[in-house]
Amino acid sequence: MPSRSHILAGSLALVLSAAGAWAEGDPARGEMLYRPCAACHMIGEGAVNRIGPQLNGVVGRVVGTADGYEYSAPLAEAGVEGAVWSEAVLDRFLESPRDYLPGTSMVFRGIRSETDRTDLIAFLLQEGGPADTPAQISADTGPSPEIAAILAIEGDVAYGEYLSTECTACHRNSGGEDIPSIAGLAPSVFIMGLTAYRNGEREHQVMNMVTSRLGDEEIAALAAFFESASQ
Numbered sequence: 001m002p003s004r005s006h007i008l009a010g011s012l013a014l015v016l017s018a019a020g021a022w023a024e025g026d027p028a029r030g031e032m033l034y035r036p037c038a039a040c041h042m043i044g045e046g047a048v049n050r051i052g053p054q055l056n057g058v059v060g061r062v063v064g065t066a067d068g069y070e071y072s073a074p075l076a077e078a079g080v081e082g083a084v085w086s087e088a089v090l091d092r093f094l095e096s097p098r099d100y101l102p103g104t105s106m107v108f109r110g111i112r113s114e115t116d117r118t119d120l121i122a123f124l125l126q127e128g129g130p131a132d133t134p135a136q137i138s139a140d141t142g143p144s145p146e147i148a149a150i151l152a153i154e155g156d157v158a159y160g161e162y163l164s165t166e167c168t169a170c171h172r173n174s175g176g177e178d179i180p181s182i183a184g185l186a187p188s189v190f191i192m193g194l195t196a197y198r199n200g201e202r203e204h205q206v207m208n209m210v211t212s213r214l215g216d217e218e219i220a221a222l223a224a225f226f227e228s229a230s231q
Contacts, residue, residue, distance in 0.1 A: 025122025033111075033120045034127075043128045052106065058124055060131030061085050072105040077188040081151065085131075090124070091117050150191050150216045155224025163218055164225055166210060183229035190223040 034043075040052035047054040053066035064071040064079030071079075078101060083089065093100045094117045096110035111117050171182045182190065196202040198211035198219075214222075 025118040025120075027119070027123040027126040030119035030121070030123025031127070033116055034123050037120075043124065047128075055124060056128040057131040058085050058128055059087060059090065059121070062131075063089070072103060073189055074101040074103040077192065080147075080192070081188045087121050087125075090121050094120065146195055147188070147191055150195070150220050150223075151187060153216060153220035155187070155220035155222070156217075157221070157224045157228055159218075160221035160223070160225025163222055167222065167226075170206075182226050185223075185226055187220075187223040187227050190226055191219055194219050194222070 040050055041055050042048055042050055043055040043058075047056050049066060049069045053069035053071075058066075061084070062079050063083040063085055064075040064077075085093075091114075094111050097104050097106045097108050099110075111120065167182065193202070194211050194214065197204060197207040198214065200208065202208075211219075
């Protein structure tokens, strides 16, 4: 699973996209490749959200921010971290959505051919245009200062594993009917959850008690461990 830094690194390719390999894509061929996507997504004049979000301006859009669309947690949280649908990020996502962002609700196995992905992205850019103001959107949707500070800490996986026994007493890798698995969670999702319990924004007697004892370093270590737990 890609880490937050990997997603954000891909986002930086937005700056270089005009001169990148995607500029050489064939949008006409990409339009043909897009046809299966049209079952869920609209693009072009009059496009609205359907089963999936509308794709106008998707190239350069902050992940998980199409107006009026309710995203799955992995996409929403990637956007909170500031990830952008640059051509590089779209390319990696389209190759295998569920490998790139585990937990996404997108029902699509992916496109193996790099040429096909390049042509499809060229069509998305031609038909939907670039995002209006990606820099402004990114600035407005960044993580809270508390979460950003913890995300900036390089979590100690070994320390996280040491701390994790209290978590794994209830959260099993296989999950359960009432207590979900937390293995493989993106750090942003994990950190947002724990800080919400620590701050009392989420109410659960045990979780509120457990998280009240955790500092930022401990949360970062646990996030790093559980992110790696499914690899």
